[in-house]
Amino acid sequence: AGSLSxxxxxGCGGKIADRFLLYAMDSYWHSRCLKCSCCQAQLGDIGTSCYTKSGMILCRNDYIRLFGNSGACSACGQSIxxxxxxxxxxxxxxxxxxxTCSTCRNRLVPGDRFHYINGSLFCEHDRPTALINGHLNSLQSNPLLPDQKV
Known part of the structure; x- marks a missing residue:
């Protein structure tokens, strides 16, 4: 007779004697130990997938919140x-x-007013003339302070 291994x-290094265990990132986990690094949700309870980046384990919502849909910069396409x-x-x-502004290429910094139009960023000075004349709708906002990813 074989012995139970x-x-x-x-996550915790303990033996898994639970009825169910999770297998993710080439490792086994207690269901209570596989948690999102940001929101601490137990990943086995909220879906069938998890995401990893730089040692973080993330739920889908936090991955997209931190890294966007692709995990890449929307301007240059390089990994973040x-x-x-x-x-x-x-x-x-x-x-x-x-x-940066699509016209003058100046970097937009926290507190700068900018316009996001059809996927392009514009500083207040270089906003399209059509916007000034009221022929184009703009999504105006003041960016928040940059987020430090954990």
Whole structure:
């Protein structure tokens, strides 16, 4: 007769004697130990997928909130490191250096008024003439301070 071999939990290091265990990122987990690094939701309870980046384990909502749909900068397409500061506009995520006016290429910084039109960013000075004349709707906002990703 074979002996029961216990799996070790990657989260707490303890033996997994539970009826159910989770397997994610090439490791076994107690269902209570596989949690989102941001919101602490138990990932086994909220869905069948989890995301990882730079050692963080994330639920879908927090991954998209931190890294956008693709995990890449909306301007340059390069990956955004988990420790990187970012700016956001209309659900898009940008490296700080890429958050620039489409016309003058000046960097937009926290507190600057900007306009986001058809996927492009414009500073207050370079907003399209049609916008000034009232022929174009703008999504105006003041960006928040850049978020420090954990």
């Amino acid at each position: 216990w799996k070790r939990c990657a 490191p988990a420790s990187g500061l970012v700016m956001r506009a209309q659900g898009n995520v940008y490296h700080l250096k890429c958050f």
